[in-house]
Amino acid sequence: MNxxxxxxxxxxxxxxxxxxxRVRELGESLVRDHxxxxxxxxxxxxxxxxxxxxxxxxxxxxxxxxxxxxxxxxPAASGSVRITKDLDDSIEGASVxxxxxxxxxxxxxxxxxxxxxxRGPASLEVCTLMDKxxxxxxxxxxxxxxxxxxxxxxxxxxxDLDGMYRNLPYVATxxxxxxx
Ligand code: 5GP
Numbered sequence: 001m002n003x004x005x006x007x008x009x010x011x012x013x014x015x016x017x018x019x020x021x022r023v024r025e026l027g028e029s030l031v032r033d034h035x036x037x038x039x040x041x042x043x044x045x046x047x048x049x050x051x052x053x054x055x056x057x058x059x060x061x062x063x064x065x066x067x068x069x070x071x072x073x074x075p076a077a078s079g080s081v082r083i084t085k086d087l088d089d090s091i092e093g094a095s096v097x098x099x100x101x102x103x104x105x106x107x108x109x110x111x112x113x114x115x116x117x118x119r120g121p122a123s124l125e126v127c128t129l130m131d132k133x134x135x136x137x138x139x140x141x142x143x144x145x146x147x148x149x150x151x152x153x154x155x156x157x158x159x160d161l162d163g164m165y166r167n168l169p170y171v172a173t174x175x176x177x178x179x180x
Contacts, residue, residue: 006165009155009172014147016169019157022146026127027058029144030097035061037095042087044112045069047101050158051129055099070108081111096121101158102130103140110138153179
């Protein structure tokens, strides 16, 4: 599949092959750690969908999937988040892994984890493909991490710019001029 680099980008940060191979390793880690458990992979729509789809197929054991959607409100960086679509199934007693495309400040995920923790899962972990570490405001229990990424605006493999570029099979950096 040939997706040329969009004009708004200045380079590829994570090639398709690198993502595929890291996702395979993460799937193997999930199997190693969760065999025999009621494993639920939960993602927050929409960006995490692409990673979840590949990750669950790299996880060679019975697993079920569920989805949430949230929207931020109030002042930026206030961490105020509202659930706009809740999970379909109870997670009580389940081994829950929240699957994220990218974690930046961590505020969104922090809120989601608080909500899920109150529902009594046997365990609650995080698997993120990308981690922007340097901008983290809250401490998060990240058990599985694909890549540390720099503090640039990224698109592709689920990450969008105004709803576009999610379907790129790689992750690219946006030109600084486009950001400003
Ligand atoms: P946080 O609450 O951790 O600051 O924000 C996480 C969310 O911000 C991600 O799920 C993603 O939707 C968005 N995000 C963070 N960094 C980027 C980025 O570089 N590119 C895009 N397209 N979205 C990002």
